[in-house]
Amino acid sequence: MPDSVSPPRTIIVTGGAGFIGSALVRHLVAHTAHEVVTLDKLTYAGDERALAEVAAHPRHHFERVDICDGEALRAAFVRREPDAVFHLAAESHVDRSIEAPAEFVQTNIAGTATLLDVIREWIDGPYAAARSDFRLVHVSTDEVYGSLPLESETRFDEGTAYDPHSPYAASKAASDHLVRAWAHTYGLPAILTHSTNNYGPWQYPEKLIPVVVLRALAGESIPVYGEGANVRDWMHVDDHVRALVAVLERGRLGRTYDIGARGELTNLSVVRDICWLLNELVPAGSGGSYERLITFVDDRPGHDLRYATDPGRAERELGWRAEIPWDEGLRATVQWFVDHRAWSVERLRRR
Numbered sequence: 001m002p003d004s005v006s007p008p009r010t011i012i013v014t015g016g017a018g019f020i021g022s023a024l025v026r027h028l029v030a031h032t033a034h035e036v037v038t039l040d041k042l043t044y045a046g047d048e049r050a051l052a053e054v055a056a057h058p059r060h061h062f063e064r065v066d067i068c069d070g071e072a073l074r075a076a077f078v079r080r081e082p083d084a085v086f087h088l089a090a091e092s093h094v095d096r097s098i099e100a101p102a103e104f105v106q107t108n109i110a111g112t113a114t115l116l117d118v119i120r121e122w123i124d125g126p127y128a129a130a131r132s133d134f135r136l137v138h139v140s141t142d143e144v145y146g147s148l149p150l151e152s153e154t155r156f157d158e159g160t161a162y163d164p165h166s167p168y169a170a171s172k173a174a175s176d177h178l179v180r181a182w183a184h185t186y187g188l189p190a191i192l193t194h195s196t197n198n199y200g201p202w203q204y205p206e207k208l209i210p211v212v213v214l215r216a217l218a219g220e221s222i223p224v225y226g227e228g229a230n231v232r233d234w235m236h237v238d239d240h241v242r243a244l245v246a247v248l249e250r251g252r253l254g255r256t257y258d259i260g261a262r263g264e265l266t267n268l269s270v271v272r273d274i275c276w277l278l279n280e281l282v283p284a285g286s287g288g289s290y291e292r293l294i295t296f297v298d299d300r301p302g303h304d305l306r307y308a309t310d311p312g313r314a315e316r317e318l319g320w321r322a323e324i325p326w327d328e329g330l331r332a333t334v335q336w337f338v339d340h341r342a343w344s345v346e347r348l349r350r351r
């Protein structure tokens with residue numbers, strides 16, 4: 001993996017104790033010379049154990065801060081003097097947003113607005129002399145584009161009109177609009193990204209891949225919405241992390257980059273791939289294949305049919321490309337969740 005070539009800076013990662021944020025923090029500490037500040041509220045989804053390998057590193061610092069708390073954020077900025085922010089802190093689970101949308105509005109929209117104001121004060125105040133060097137990388141999702149038909153070749157790209165469907169997607173779309181408004185109105189130096197579905201280690205075990213592994217190992221039914229025909233575009237979290245670093249180093253100000261691995265799969269094929277891997281890694285004995293546990297359940301309200309993203313701009317302009325093949329990435333991820341079953345069970349108890 002190429003090391004960063006940019007001069008050492010101080011970088012805040014909001015949501016740095018979450019799934020993608022912790023992978024980004026681990027990568028920045030291991031592969032760059034930057035000072036890295038994890039800024040996280042530690043909600044049910046955040047876990048400092050994901051940062052254990054960098055916890056004692058002299059270039060890593062942890063700030064337990066809620067992005068909705070302007071005072072605490074301001075104080076953290078003054079203490080840490082950041083040159084850049086990767087903004088990942090968010091409520092991130094679509095099903096939860098359907099059950100209880102208020103927290104998504106609060107964190108993803110109000111929290112982002114608070115962060116933007118604190119960044120503006122910082123770069124217009126103490127950091128003014130180096131203002132043009134500052135960067136905000138706002139990490140968003142391809143779900144802001146809505147849904148594509150199942151039977152089509154069409155993909156989302158940066159020109160696709162916003163059409164968010166779930167409260168989660170709407171809150172992320174709103175946060176994108178706020179970032180663009182702060183960039184346009186106040187000249188805040190920002191770049192936006194939209195990523196496809198990520199998978200990998202340390203993902204909170206309410207998301208599809210860990211749910212399937214845990215339920216299969218427990219001999220419980222594996223629920224699949226509808227007929228499992230919905231399509232998602234999967235990318236390993238380490239590919240996403242390399243893309244984010246490339247955006248910071250080579251991304252054009254004010255630009256949006258869609259990040260994906262051209263990894264379209266139906267939900268049913270993802271579940272089957274996991275079952276086949278488990279058959280090999282943890283044979284179920286006399287019970288036969290884990291596939292027998294697959295149970296089709298009622299579809300969730302407003303379930304988007306298909307996401308597929310064209311990462312062409314990111315590939316051309318950033319010199320980045322997703323590299324981890326699905327078979328390899330999924331095998332390592334399933335093995336990780338098999339090895340960390342106790343961690344997953346304990347995390348689920350805390351929610």
Ligand SMILES: NC(=O)c1ccc[n+]([C@@H]2O[C@H](COP(=O)([O-])OP(=O)(O)OC[C@H]3O[C@@H](n4cnc5c(N)ncnc54)[C@H](O)[C@@H]3O)[C@@H](O)[C@H]2O)c1
Binds near residue numbers: 016017019089141
């Ligand atoms: N997981 C994906 O597949 C995916 C795809 C595209 C985009 N994204 C985006 O990437 C970002 C990270 O996603 P993830 O899957 O790692 O999420 P996650 O739920 O695993 O982690 C979110 C982190 O944010 C922290 N957080 C939540 N509210 C906070 C607050 N008010 N103040 C400070 N910290 C807070 C949590 O403690 C947690 O550590 C999100 O913005 C999400 O919208 C995720």
